Structure formats: C-alpha cells, structure tokens
Amino acid sequence: MSNCEQCIVRQFNSLKSLTKEELIRxxxxxxxxxxxxxQLIFDEGENVNGVYCIKDGVCKLTKLSAxxxxxxxxxxxxxxxxxxxxxxxxxxxxxxxxxxxEMQVCxxxxxxxxxxxxxxxxxxxxxxxxxxxxxxxxDNVIVNMAQKSVRQRLAEALIYIYNTFGTTEDDMLSVIxxxxxxxxxxxxxxxxxxxxxxQFKKDGLISxxxxxxxxxxxxxxxxxx
Amino acid sequence: MSNCEQCIVRQFNSLKSLTKEELIRxxxxxxxxxxxxxQLIFDEGENVNGVYCIKDGVCKLTKLSAxxxxxxxxxxxxxxxxxxxxxxxxxxxxxxxxxxxEMQVCxxxxxxxxxxxxxxxxxxxxxxxxxxxxxxxxDNVIVNMAQKSVRQRLAEALIYIYNTFGTTEDDMLSVIxxxxxxxxxxxxxxxxxxxxxxQFKKDGLISxxxxxxxxxxxxxxxxxx
DNA sequence: TTTAAAATATGATATTTGTCATAGTTTGAG
DNA sequence: CTCAAACTATGACAAATATCATATTTTAAA
Numbered sequence: 048m049s050n051c052e053q054c055i056v057r058q059f060n061s062l063k064s065l066t067k068e069e070l071i072r073x074x075x076x077x078x079x080x081x082x083x084x085x086q087l088i089f090d091e092g093e094n095v096n097g098v099y100c101i102k103d104g105v106c107k108l109t110k111l112s113a114x115x116x117x118x119x120x121x122x123x124x125x126x127x128x129x130x131x132x133x134x135x136x137x138x139x140x141x142x143x144x145x146x147x148x149e150m151q152v153c154x155x156x157x158x159x160x161x162x163x164x165x166x167x168x169x170x171x172x173x174x175x176x177x178x179x180x181x182x183x184x185x186d187n188v189i190v191n192m193a194q195k196s197v198r199q200r201l202a203e204a205l206i207y208i209y210n211t212f213g214t215t216e217d218d219m220l221s222v223i224x225x226x227x228x229x230x231x232x233x234x235x236x237x238x239x240x241x242x243x244x245x246q247f248k249k250d251g252l253i254s255x256x257x258x259x260x261x262x263x264x265x266x267x268x269x270x271x272x
Numbered sequence: 273m274s275n276c277e278q279c280i281v282r283q284f285n286s287l288k289s290l291t292k293e294e295l296i297r298x299x300x301x302x303x304x305x306x307x308x309x310x311q312l313i314f315d316e317g318e319n320v321n322g323v324y325c326i327k328d329g330v331c332k333l334t335k336l337s338a339x340x341x342x343x344x345x346x347x348x349x350x351x352x353x354x355x356x357x358x359x360x361x362x363x364x365x366x367x368x369x370x371x372x373x374e375m376q377v378c379x380x381x382x383x384x385x386x387x388x389x390x391x392x393x394x395x396x397x398x399x400x401x402x403x404x405x406x407x408x409x410x411d412n413v414i415v416n417m418a419q420k421s422v423r424q425r426l427a428e429a430l431i432y433i434y435n436t437f438g439t440t441e442d443d444m445l446s447v448i449x450x451x452x453x454x455x456x457x458x459x460x461x462x463x464x465x466x467x468x469x470x471q472f473k474k475d476g477l478i479s480x481x482x483x484x485x486x487x488x489x490x491x492x493x494x495x496x497x
Numbered sequence: 498t499t500t501a502a503a504a505t506a507t508g509a510t511a512t513t514t515g516t517c518a519t520a521g522t523t524t525g526a527g
Numbered sequence: 528c529t530c531a532a533a534c535t536a537t538g539a540c541a542a543a544t545a546t547c548a549t550a551t552t553t554t555a556a557a
Contacts, residue, residue, distance in 0.1 A: 110411060112419035120411050135397075136404040141411060164397060171396045172360075172389060178403045179361040185410035186335060186345050186366060192417035193459025194337035197514070226535065234418025236515055241535060257523060258534085422544070451505065461545055466505060482553060483504085 056102050059126025061173040078154045088144035095140050097156045099129035104150030108142040119232045200233040202271035219259040281327050284351025286398040303379045313369040320365050322381045324354035329375030333367040344457045425458040427496035444484040
C-alpha cells in the first residue's frame with residue numbers, strides 16, 4: 048500500500064497541513080482506486096462518506112438542471128480534493144462526478160477527515176482557505192454566465208482547459224471533451240457549441256482532429272467577443 | 273457601547289460559536305456603524321481588513337463585468353457576516369458591497385477574527401460550514417444562469433426576495449430594488465427586465481406602485497418557464 | 498411645491514441562440 | 528476488421544434577448 052507521507056499529490060491540497068502522525072493514520076485507512084474513463088464516481092444526492100484525493104486523471108462535476116441537461120460546474124485536476132464540501136456541511140452531495148480520463152484516486156473515510164478537522168486547526172484553516180478560493184472562482188463563473196455571450200464563454204472554456212491541463216506532444220488539448228461537454232460547460236445547446244467551434248475553425252482560431260482540439264491562435268481567441 | 277454577548281443577530285452566524293471570553297474581547301474592539309441607503313460599504317479590489325456583522329438592513333454584493341455592467345452576486349441579510357472570504361484567503365475583496373436600505377453594522381478588525389480562527393476550532397468549523405453552504409448555493413446559481421431563461425430567472429428572483437425579505441403591511445416586497453438591480457441579478461439588459469416585469473403585470477402575476485412590487489399570484493409565478 | 502434628473506415604459510429592429518431535421522463522420526464493441 | 532451506435536456537422540427556421548430611440552412617470556433636490 049502506498050504512503051500518503053511520500054505522496055507528491057498531497058503538496059497541492061490541504062492534506063499538506065496534516066502532521067506526520069495524522070498522515071500515517073490516514074495512510075492506514077485510505078483505499079486506492081482506479082476509475083475508468085466515463086465511469087460515475089458519485090451521483091447527485093448520494094452520501095459520499097469521505098473525500099477523494101485525485102492522484103491522476105481528470106473528472107467533471109455536474110449538476111442536473113430542471114430542463115434535463117447536465118451543467119458542468121467544475122473540472123477537477125490532479126491534486127484536488129473531491130467531496131470536502133458535502134463532508135463539511137454534512138449533506139448529501141449536490142453534484143455528480145464523472146471521470147473524463149482514467150483516474151487514480153485515494154478515498155479517505157469521512158470520520159478520519161472529520162477527526163483532523165476537529166483536532167488540527169492548521170488543517171481546518173487550510174481547507175477553509177481552499178473553499179474561500181473556490182467560492183471566489185464560483186463568483187467569477189456566475190458573472191461570466193450572466194454577462195458574456197456563448198461565443199465568448201466557449202472561447203474562455205478552451206483557454207481555461209489549455210491553461211489548466213496543457214497539451215499533448217502534438218499540441219492538442221490533453222483533456223478530450225465531447226461537444227456536448229463543451230456545451231454543458233458554457234450552458235448552451237450542443238448544436239450551438241458545435242456551430243461556434245466550426246466558426247472558430249473557419250477563422251483559424253483552432254483546428255480539430257476528431258474530438259481533439261488544437262488552439263492555433265491563442266491571442267485572437269482571447270479577444271473573442 | 274452595545275454588547276456582542278447579548279446581541280441577537282449573533283445567533284444567525286458563526287459568531288455564535290465563540291466563547292464568552294472571546295465575545296467580550298470582540299465587543300471591546302468592534303465599531304458600530306450606520307450606513308445610509310445607496311452608500312458603498314467597500315469596493316472591489318479594496319483591502320477590507322475585517323468582517324462586517326449585519327445587525328439590520330440589506331445590501332447587494334456586486335462584481336463589475338468586462339462589459340461595464342454590475343452583476344449582483346448575492347443579497348446580504350440581517351445576521352449575515354460580510355467579508356469573511358477575503359479575510360480567510362487574505363486577498364483584496366473581489367466584490368463591492370452597497371447598502372440597499374439604511375443599515376446597522378458592526379465592524380470587527382481582521383486580527384481579532386484571525387486570532388479566533390487559530391484558537392477556536394468550533395468557530396473555524398462553523399465558518400467552514402457556512403462557506404460550504406455558500407458554495408453550494410453558488411453552484412445552484414451557476415446552473416440557473418446557464419440553463420434557465422431570463423424570464424424564469426426573473427420570476428425566481430422575485431420569489432427569492434419574497435421568501436428571504438418578506439413584505440410590508442400592504443404586501444409589497446419589503447426590499448426595494450430598481451429595475452436595473454433586477455436586471456443585474458438575472459444578468460440581462462435593463463430594458464429586458466422592465467419588459468418582462470410589464471408582462472408579469474399584464475398577466476396578473478405581480479402589481480407595481482412606483483418601484484414597489486407586490487406578488488399577486490405566487491403559484492403561477494413559480495411555474496413561469 | 499417646483500422642476501430637472503433619473504427611472505420606467507414601450508416600439509422597432511437587429512442579433513443571438515435554440516430547435517428540429519437530416520446528413521456525414523468517428524469510435525469502439527464484438 | 529466491420530458496422531451499428533454515437534457523435535459531429537450544417538441548413539432552415541423559430542424564439543429569446545439586445546440595442547437604440549423616444550415617450551412617460553417618478554423621485555428627490557433646491
């Protein structure tokens with residue numbers, strides 16, 4: 048079994064604020080899992096009963112809206128913790144998590160995390176700081192959704208994915224999303240997302256090869272209105 | 273000077289988790305302020321350097337978008353704390369706060385709150401829980417913005433204000449917002465908000481008297497699509 | 498109370514986005 | 528490798544929303 052103390056991923060999230068002893072305890076009770084691309088990790092309304100620490104891979108957090116469409120609220124990266132919010136507020140989760148690539152994750156049971164939240168104020172403050180940042184980001188998303196055009200939001204989604212997840216050797220975005228996923232990020236109809244991406248292609252801002260997308264003109268893409 | 277220990281408002285926010293001693297210390301260093309309707313409490317990009325505890329009145333939290341329009345991200349009620357997020361993440365504020373009615377607030381300096389966040393884990397956990405709830409609400413706002421029509425968002429905004437702030441003796445919504453404010457809540461042009469409110473009036477869902485709005489048919493308003 | 502400024506209201510029109518239909522392309526299970 | 532299912536693409540049209548112009552009403556300062 049792998050050891051949390053020597054896990055690099057921990058550097059990127061609040062677990063870095065745990066003591067040596069706490070980490071050893073966590074190591075002893077965590078479960079490592081491999082999750083296949085497309086697999087549901089947890090579903091809206093479920094009791095999650097713990098926290099996932101993402102060692103590798105990408106997943107989407109979605110919420111089903113009244114009209115039956117999934118809205119992608121966040122993309123989760125290597126190093127992120129998944130499920131802290133539901134754990135902290137002691138509620139069923141309000142989001143579903145689905146793997147977008149093969150993932151390596153560790154699951155840490157709820158009571159272990161809660162124990163440390165009560166005992167280690169450095170850890171609690173660190174979780175609090177992460178949540179404060181998430182909230183700030185959520186505010187920005189709200190403003191973008193409310194005030195920007197679909198075209199602009201889609202351009203920004205491409206830039207966000209480029210900046211966050213980077214590219215493969217041949218400069219394609221390394222996270223591969225369906226056109227429907229893109230539509231669900233920016234909150235539009237799938238056909239509209241496809242149409243706008245086609246337009247971006249015609250304008251030389253991007254190129255595509257199947258589902259893969261390459262950003263050809265980042266400067267102009269940033270200026271899209 | 274009024275006493276935090278005996279302040280009823282404290283029941284509604286995280287300050288209820290402070291000890292008697294901590295409350296006495298806070299009482300000694302807080303400042304009470306009256307803020308006039310329309311007055312700016314703090315502006316986006318400012319260092320807030322503390323937390324506001326809202327004793328009475330209502331204010332809006334806004335963020336300026338790239339197109340020059342203010343987006344209202346949240347309405348703050350009696351009992352809410354203002355500015356915890358910036359304090360916790362130690363950043364300048366990302367939102368502006370403007371009074372929508374005359375307000376009574378207490379300002380508690382940053383170092384006092386930070387002290388308690390380090391020493392009192394009950395308090396820290398309570399702040400964390402409040403922030404987790406705010407984040408969940410923000411997720412819901414994102415989904416609504418992305419997936420619902422302007423008409424539907426406006427109907428929901430009216431219902432939200434009705435449920436949260438209630439009505440005056442003559443059943444008018446007790447929080448008075450301009451049409452521009454309504455537009456900035458739902459993220460639309462002021463003319464569009466006015467037009468839709470006019471339509472709601474024609475359809476008998478609401479009635480108006482100047483800026484005041486009365487909900488006439490809550491059931492049908494809830495069904496607006 | 499008066500009156501100018503601000504806010505609300507509404508028409509005409511342009512633009513954006515959604516919906517439905519259908520065709521072409523890619524992908525992955527067997 | 529094959530082929531059906533899933534995804535992508537695009538046209539035609541409908542609906543929602545934005546923009547600009549202008550009139551009317553309300554508000555608040557003098």
